[in-house]
Amino acid sequence: SAMLWLLLPLAAALFLGFGEPVSYHLIQTSSFHNHSWVHLCSGWLGELQTHRWNSSSGTFIFLYPWSRGNFSDKEWIDLEKFFWINFIGFQEFYTHHLMSEGEFYPLYPADIQMATGCELHSGKGFVGFVQAAIQGYDFLSFQNETWLPSPKGGRKAQKACTLLNLSQDYTHRVQWLLSDNCPRFTLGLLDAGKAHLQRQVKPEAWLSSGPSPGPGHLLLVCYVSGFYPKPVWVMWMRGEQEQQGTQRGDFLPNADGTWYLQATLDVAAEEAAGLSCRVKHSSLGGQDLILYWGAPHSSLGLILLAVIVALALLTGLGFWFMKRW
Numbered sequence: 001s002a003m004l005w006l007l008l009p010l011a012a013a014l015f016l017g018f019g020e021p022v023s024y025h026l027i028q029t030s031s032f033h034n035h036s037w038v039h040l041c042s043g044w045l046g047e048l049q050t051h052r053w054n055s056s057s058g059t060f061i062f063l064y065p066w067s068r069g070n071f072s073d074k075e076w077i078d079l080e081k082f083f084w085i086n087f088i089g090f091q092e093f094y095t096h097h098l099m100s101e102g103e104f105y106p107l108y109p110a111d112i113q114m115a116t117g118c119e120l121h122s123g124k125g126f127v128g129f130v131q132a133a134i135q136g137y138d139f140l141s142f143q144n145e146t147w148l149p150s151p152k153g154g155r156k157a158q159k160a161c162t163l164l165n166l167s168q169d170y171t172h173r174v175q176w177l178l179s180d181n182c183p184r185f186t187l188g189l190l191d192a193g194k195a196h197l198q199r200q201v202k203p204e205a206w207l208s209s210g211p212s213p214g215p216g217h218l219l220l221v222c223y224v225s226g227f228y229p230k231p232v233w234v235m236w237m238r239g240e241q242e243q244q245g246t247q248r249g250d251f252l253p254n255a256d257g258t259w260y261l262q263a264t265l266d267v268a269a270e271e272a273a274g275l276s277c278r279v280k281h282s283s284l285g286g287q288d289l290i291l292y293w294g295a296p297h298s299s300l301g302l303i304l305l306a307v308i309v310a311l312a313l314l315t316g317l318g319f320w321f322m323k324r325w
C-alpha cells in the first residue's frame with residue numbers, strides 16, 4: 001500500500017487536473033421478471049466503460065486491449081469466480097430472505113441496481129463503496145466494514161443488513177475487494193491505458209442556425225464534436241467580448257469515446273454579423289478554433305471569385321500569347 005501512495009501523484013496528474021476524480025466502479029443490474037434472473041454488469045473507469053460481464057460464460061469482456069490492467073490471469077479468474085458466486089448467492093438471498101415476505105412493497109417483479117467501486121478522494125486516498133437500490137429506491141450501502149440499511153429500505157433493508165453482517169467472511173471479502181483490489185486495479189488500469197487516456201483528439205466545429213426563438217431573432221448554434229479529453233471551453237464572442245447569453249448544452253458521448261457539445265446564442269437578427277464561436281481545447285495547443293458567423297460562405301465566395309478571376313486572366317493571357325505566336 002506504500003506503493004499505492006507513491007502512485008497517487010501520477011493518478012492525480014492524469015485525471016484530477018481535468019476535474020474528474022479517479023474512480024472505478026461496476027454497475028450491476030439484476031432483474032427478475034419471469035422466473036429467470038437477468039444480470040447485466042459493466043465496469044467503468046470514470047466515465048469510460050472498460051468492461052462488460054458475459055453472463056453466459058461468467059467472465060468479463062475486455063473492451064480495450066489494456067482493460068486487463070496489470071492483473072494476472074489467476075487474479076481475473078478469482079474475481080470472476082467471486083462475481084459469479086455473488087450473482088447466484090444474491091439470487092438465493094433475494095428469493096429466500098427478502099421476497100418470501102413481501103409485506104412492504106412488491107419485490108416481484110424485481111429490479112435491483114448495484115454500484116460497487118472505489119474513488120480517489122484528495123487527502124483520504126481511495127474510498128470504497130457499495131450501493132444497492134431495489135425498484136429504484138435506495139436499499140442499503142456498505143461503509144467502513146458494515147452494511148447500512150437506507151431509511152427508505154424499511155425493515156427489509158434492516159433484515160438484509162443484519163443477515164449480511166452475520167457472514168463475516170463475506171463482509172471481509174467485500175472489504176478486501178474495495179480497499180485492496182479496487183484501488184490496485186484502478187491504478188494499474190490507469191497506467192496500462194495511459195496512451196489511450198492521455199490521447200488528444202482535436203475538435204471539429206461548425207455553425208448553423210437553430211429553430212427561431214422568436215420574430216426577428218436568430219438562434220446561432222455552434223457544434224463542437226470529436227474532442228478528447230472532455231474539458232473544453234466554447235463561447236460565442238463579439239471580437240474579444242464573451243457573449244454572456246451563450247447557453248452550453250450537455251456533453252454527449254460519441255461512439256468512439258470522444259465528446260460532443262453545442263453552444264447556442266439567441267440574438268436579434270441584425271446583431272448576428274460579427275459574432276464568432278471560439279473553442280479552446282488542450283489538443284489545440286493554444287491555437288483557439290474560431291468560426292465567424294456568416295463568414296464561411298463569404299470567404300468561400302471570395303476564394304471562388306479569386307480562382308475564377310485568375311483562371312480568366314490565365315485564359316486571356318493564353319489567348320494573347322497564342323495570337324502573338
Ligand SMILES: *[C@@H]1O[C@H](CO)[C@@H](O)[C@H](O)[C@H]1NC(C)=O
Nearest residue numbers: 031032033034035036038109
Ligand atoms: C422474460 O421477460 C423478458 C423481458 O422482460 C422477455 O424478453 C423474455 O422473452 C421473457 N422470457 C420468457 C421465458 O417469458
Ligand SMILES: *[C@@H]1O[C@H](CO)[C@@H](O)[C@H](O)[C@H]1NC(C)=O
Nearest residue numbers: 054055056057058059060061
Ligand atoms: C460469452 O460467452 C459465450 C460462452 O462462452 C461465448 O460463446 C460468447 O461469444 C461470449 N460473448 C462475448 C460477447 O464475448
Ligand SMILES: *[C@@H]1O[C@H](CO)[C@@H](O)[C@H](O)[C@H]1NC(C)=O
Nearest residue numbers: 124127128142143144145146
Ligand atoms: C470506521 O470505523 C473505525 C473503527 O471501527 C473508526 O475509527 C473510523 O472513524 C470509521 N470511519 C468512518 C468513515 O466512519
Ligand SMILES: *[C@@H]1O[C@H](CO)[C@@H](O)[C@H](O)[C@H]1NC(C)=O
Nearest residue numbers: 146147148161162165166168
Ligand atoms: C456487524 O457485525 C459486527 C461484528 O460481528 C458487529 O460488531 C456490528 O455491531 C454488526 N453491525 C450491525 C449493524 O449489525
Ligand SMILES: *[C@@H]1O[C@H](CO)[C@@H](O)[C@H](O)[C@H]1NC(C)=O
Nearest residue numbers: 003004007070071184187188
Ligand atoms: C498493479 O499496479 C498497481 C499500481 O501501479 C500496483 O500497486 C500493483 O502491485 C500492480 N500489480 C498487481 C498484480 O496488482
